Each structure stands twice: as structure tokens, then as C-alpha cells.
Amino acid sequence: MQVHYTTTYKHLSLTERQLIGKWLKAGMSRRQIAKLLGRSPQTINKEVIRGQVKQMDTFRHNHSVYSYDYAQKQYERRRKKSTKKTKLDKKLTEIIVHYIKDKVSPEVIAKVKLKGSVSTSTLYNWLYQGRLGLNRTDMLYPHKTKVIKPVATNPRHYGKFIDKRPESTNQRLAYGHWEIDTVVLTRAKNPVLLTLTERKTRLEVIRLISDKTAQADNGSEFSRLSEALTCEVYYAHAYSSWERGTNENHNRMIRRFLPKGTRKTTANAVARIEMWMNNYPRKLFNYRSPNEMVRGG
Known part of the structure; x- marks a missing residue:
């Protein structure tokens, strides 16, 4: 029987990691866990490997076991490192807003006023995401519904x-x-x-x-x-x-x-x-x- 998994990738949650730890201790296979969570076996396999910690039993033997707590901390650490630091500080915001209100286009601001230190697409993203504190009326050319003009009948011309x-x-x-x-x-x-x-x-x-x-x-x-x-x-x-x-x-x-x-x-x-x-x-x-x-x- 073909098993269908979620096609859109989402990061595992803390609850899912707790369930993985619980079911592994109960003796379930990684494939069974994947089926229960609606995840691919590869996702569960990678998660278990990343969440391995060393534990010592009563005979002082070391064993590798999955720790949901350790796995969650590792995930949060990776996410923090992957987040890009933004260049948009208070001073830069003030400069951009000044030129926008002076009717300068974002492209000219990026290329000329900021000398390419910020790309045009980045500046537009900040603008549309509301990170500059501006609204629609501050845009140079706010999008409007196109007005359909009447078709001229027998138009006159003078040359x-x-x-x-x-x-x-x-x-x-x-x-x-x-x-x-x-x-x-x-x-x-x-x-x-x-x-x-x-x-x-x-x-x-x-x-x-x-x-x-x-x-x-x-x-x-x-x-x-x-x-x-x-x-x-x-x-x-x-x-x-x-x-x-x-x-x-x-x-x-x-x-x-x-x-x-x-x-x-x-x-x-x-x-x-x-x-x-x-x-x-x-x-x-x-x-x-x-x-x-x-x-x-």
C-alpha cells in the first residue's frame, strides 16, 4: 500500500519531538513513527540522528539514545544562526524615509543615495512589509483600479x-x-x-x-x-x-x-x-x- 506524506515541508514541532521520544522508548520503528506523524521516513531518520545523546546504563556502558529536549535545542540553535541580520537600523530608516517623502524613487535611493549598499529589491521589500513605517499614500505610484476610457468616435485631429x-x-x-x-x-x-x-x-x-x-x-x-x-x-x-x-x-x-x-x-x-x-x-x-x-x- 502506498503511503502519502505531507508535500509541503514544515519543521518538526516540540510536541512531535516528544512523541518521537515516547514511541522510540516503546519500541516503535522509525517507519511506524513516520506513518503516525504523516512524515517521510527520511525526516524521522534525520531527526533521530540529530537528536542523539550519550547515556550511561547501570553497568556503566554508554548508549546513544534520542533526546527530544536536546533535539529541540539543536533546532533552535540552527534557526538562530540561519536568520540574517538586517541592515535596517534607525539611522538608515530615517534616511530612506526622508528621500521617499522627498519624492525620490526607491531605485534612485538604492543606487545613488545609498551608493548600492542596499539593493533596490531589498528596499522595496522593506517598503511593502511596512518596516519603514510608511503607508500606501507615501508610495510614489500607489496601485489603483484602471479606469476604462471611452472609445473616441470620429475623433478630430489638426495635423x-x-x-x-x-x-x-x-x-x-x-x-x-x-x-x-x-x-x-x-x-x-x-x-x-x-x-x-x-x-x-x-x-x-x-x-x-x-x-x-x-x-x-x-x-x-x-x-x-x-x-x-x-x-x-x-x-x-x-x-x-x-x-x-x-x-x-x-x-x-x-x-x-x-x-x-x-x-x-x-x-x-x-x-x-x-x-x-x-x-x-x-x-x-x-x-x-x-x-x-x-x-x-
């Missing part, structure tokens, strides 16, 4: 679509190609942000402008943009912000400081955000900032 732009622009070979968008802070007719992102260096320009009165498809607030500029202008398809992904990623960075629903901001506050972004280390530039990329050519 060439973005997929028609030259391949040299797509490859970011030269400085001077910009992606542009507006960032709405509230549904009310309040000032909005005009954002421009240079594709090669990721340099960011942010300006506070009067409210965006047009909300039609394809961004009609840019309907006369080609008339104001001497360069070629290409428009993203409706509801396809991923087509200008560089600018969209930068807009997400702005949201770290000005989340949706922000009612008031100032030109000075916007200028500080712009300066922060242009001095922020970027992984794709080996942690150089956009300003350093511009100066470096």
Missing part, C-alpha cells in the same frame, strides 16, 4: 499623426525634439500646467498657464500649435498617451508633487518642481541627470 514622424526623431539622435501636453490639476477652470519634454536628454520645461477651456478629442487646446511654431508638429491619436511616453512619464513625476485635485499652486512652486526633475538622476543615463546630459552634449 499629422505621431506615427508619421521621421525615424531619426524616434531614435532620439538629436537634441531639439519635444513632446508636449497639459496637466490638469482639477476639473474646475483653474490654471493648468503646460509640460514640454525633450526626447533625447529628458529635459523638462513646465509652465503654469490659464485654464484649459477645451476638452475635446485629441487635445484641441493644441489646434493652432502648428501655426505658432516654425517646426513640424505631430499629434498623438485620441486616448493614446503612450505614443508620447516620455512626456507622460514626466507628467507622472509631476504628480508626485501636484496630485489630482490640487486646487492651488504657484509659478515658483512649479519652477522648483522643474528644477528638481532636471537634476533628478536617471537610470537610462547611468544615473546622470537631464541637466548633466545637456551640458555633456
Whole structure:
């Protein structure tokens, strides 16, 4: 008859060790004990060997016997040694929390601020395990339920679509190609942000402008943009912000400081955000900032 044992390994408990000692004294075989405990014979055999102690009988002869008490102490000693010491002390916690609240990503904290002394994955683990004392609102991009946007019917556009732009622009070979968008802070007719992102260096320009009165498809607030500029202008398809992904990623960075629903901001506050972004280390530039990329050519 085939005997089935537990497939998920669990460490033996003190109670199980006491039963092993009791049943061995009663003359049971290790295989019988394994069957009673629902363990594999190999597990019981290893346990008995590890828990052996020397005892002297009345004839002063030494015998090896299983001691559940000794086996339990050996197990606890091994477990203590196997536990890794954490680097996360009070000082390190304060440093990490400071940068998280300063809107710095965990990756940049690990690679730049802590100079690689802590891995990015370790920092994320501390964050999600709650060991830094932070909550969901402190995360840069808390996970939210994805909103399904309506499909545009007969969308209007005011020039060439973005997929028609030259391949040299797509490859970011030269400085001077910009992606542009507006960032709405509230549904009310309040000032909005005009954002421009240079594709090669990721340099960011942010300006506070009067409210965006047009909300039609394809961004009609840019309907006369080609008339104001001497360069070629290409428009993203409706509801396809991923087509200008560089600018969209930068807009997400702005949201770290000005989340949706922000009612008031100032030109000075916007200028500080712009300066922060242009001095922020970027992984794709080996942690150089956009300003350093511009100066470096």
C-alpha cells in the first residue's frame, strides 16, 4: 500500500519531538513513527540522528539514545544562526524615509543615495512589509483600479499623426525634439500646467498657464500649435498617451508633487518642481541627470 506524506515541508514541532521520544522508548520503528506523524521516513531518520545523546546504563556502558529536549535545542540553535541580520537600523530608516517623502524613487535611493549598499529589491521589500513605517499614500505610484476610457468616435485631429514622424526623431539622435501636453490639476477652470519634454536628454520645461477651456478629442487646446511654431508638429491619436511616453512619464513625476485635485499652486512652486526633475538622476543615463546630459552634449 502506498503511503502519502505531507508535500509541503514544515519543521518538526516540540510536541512531535516528544512523541518521537515516547514511541522510540516503546519500541516503535522509525517507519511506524513516520506513518503516525504523516512524515517521510527520511525526516524521522534525520531527526533521530540529530537528536542523539550519550547515556550511561547501570553497568556503566554508554548508549546513544534520542533526546527530544536536546533535539529541540539543536533546532533552535540552527534557526538562530540561519536568520540574517538586517541592515535596517534607525539611522538608515530615517534616511530612506526622508528621500521617499522627498519624492525620490526607491531605485534612485538604492543606487545613488545609498551608493548600492542596499539593493533596490531589498528596499522595496522593506517598503511593502511596512518596516519603514510608511503607508500606501507615501508610495510614489500607489496601485489603483484602471479606469476604462471611452472609445473616441470620429475623433478630430489638426495635423499629422505621431506615427508619421521621421525615424531619426524616434531614435532620439538629436537634441531639439519635444513632446508636449497639459496637466490638469482639477476639473474646475483653474490654471493648468503646460509640460514640454525633450526626447533625447529628458529635459523638462513646465509652465503654469490659464485654464484649459477645451476638452475635446485629441487635445484641441493644441489646434493652432502648428501655426505658432516654425517646426513640424505631430499629434498623438485620441486616448493614446503612450505614443508620447516620455512626456507622460514626466507628467507622472509631476504628480508626485501636484496630485489630482490640487486646487492651488504657484509659478515658483512649479519652477522648483522643474528644477528638481532636471537634476533628478536617471537610470537610462547611468544615473546622470537631464541637466548633466545637456551640458555633456
